[in-house]
Amino acid sequence: MLKIEGLSKTFGKGTLNEKKIFSNFNFNVDNGDFITIIGSNGAGKSSLFNAIFGTFLPDEGRIYLDNKDITYVPSHVRAKDIGYLFQDPRVGTAPNMTIEENLFLAAGEGGWFSIGQKKKSNEFKEKLSLLNMNLENNLKKPVGLLSGGQRQALTLLMATYSKPKLLLLDEHTAALDPETAKKVLDLTNKVVKEEHLTCLMITHSMESALSHGNRIIMMNDGQIIYDAKGKEKEEQTVQGLLNLFKTKEGNLMASDRMLLEV
Ligand SMILES: Nc1ncnc2c1ncn2[C@@H]1O[C@H](COP(=O)(O)OP(=O)(O)O)[C@@H](O)[C@H]1O
Ligand SMILES: [Mg+2]
Incomplete structure (x- = not known):
């Protein structure tokens, strides 16, 4: 391939x-x-x-x-x-945006307030809970406040969101x-x-x-x-x-x- x-x-x-x-x-x-x-x-x-x-x-x-x-x-x-992850957990996510906003970007959603937002948020929660990093209850938290591991897990989820x-x-x-x-x-x-x-x-x-x-x-x-x-x-x-x-x-x-x- x-x-x-x-x-x-x-x-x-x-x-x-x-x-x-x-x-x-x-x-x-x-x-x-x-x-x-x-x-x-x-x-x-x-x-x-x-x-x-x-x-x-x-x-x-x-x-x-x-x-x-x-x-x-x-x-x-x-x-x-092509999804691309680097050593530095700060690369690949936008620090001042929340987990949810970052995921909207990764999912390719244009407007935050689209009709499907609630549905999407639930989908994000579901995916985040699979990471086992307690991110699903922090959708509104800016990514810059996450630990390196949480951030890298989120980056992985984002990089693979659209397969x-x-x-x-x-x-x-x-x-x-x-x-x-x-x-x-x-x-x-x-x-x-x-x-x-x-x-x-x-x-x-x-x-x-x-x-x-x-x-x-x-x-x-x-x-x-x-x-x-x-x-x-x-x-x-x-x-x-x-x-x-x-x-x-x-x-x-x-x-x-x-x-x-x-
Ligand atoms: N943009 C660049 N300009 C000049 N030299 C580079 C550049 N990128 C990588 N190199 C050189 O190419 C070699 C291979 O680097 P790199 O691919 O980063 O190695 P690795 O990831 O295996 O440690 C190194 O000698 C590095 O200095
Ligand atoms: Mg290298």
Whole structure:
């Protein structure tokens, strides 16, 4: 459903800061895939999402979503089909607006006072109660007053409200305390499964990359250096991933210790 063909990108071409990120990069995602993505700092994981979302345009290559060439489609148009969550819980919701108002935006409702408002509010309450974060009784609370975990759960609900074709999660639980992170991860799993979403999730935790999804990829230096699904993924271990990483990289760098975090 997502196909990246021959993607090349160099930032700051011809300057001292020239940085080649991708060179003839290829990537195929099937409908319903839940792919976890790991790799050291600077491996190009976030850049991959930025390419898919259209934050930058490629120098070469094509990107297809559901067989439609979206290579030059602007990101605000792609946003209708692609849900995107970041590490920072403050991104993705409007802080001065209430939970309800944010949800109206996500649901694509124009006027707050449309006839269906009451019905919608009940629908929001129902959806919010599934999050188990006590948001359903706080519809009138400004989102800026919520905890990081509550806000990220709400962002997840908003990003998936109109069932996006593709959901991109870029370390969306990394800024939360471990207990809340687990809650949001469980919620993510539930939403992705129940809504049959196609999802790519970047995580700094090998453990959580192995315990989520049906396919795992490891990136390094703008390339996919490991790609496993199904049984092969199920049987993979953190130690196995580390060994792979060592063989490819020579030595495990200090900056990659974070990959061992649960
Ligand atoms: N807009 C940009 N301009 C210049 N360099 C960039 C830009 N975006 C990312 N990079 C560089 O590309 C490399 C990959 O970054 P990134 O995709 O953020 O890695 P990751 O998410 O895997 O940690 C890094 O070296 C980063 O500095
Ligand atoms: Mg990143």
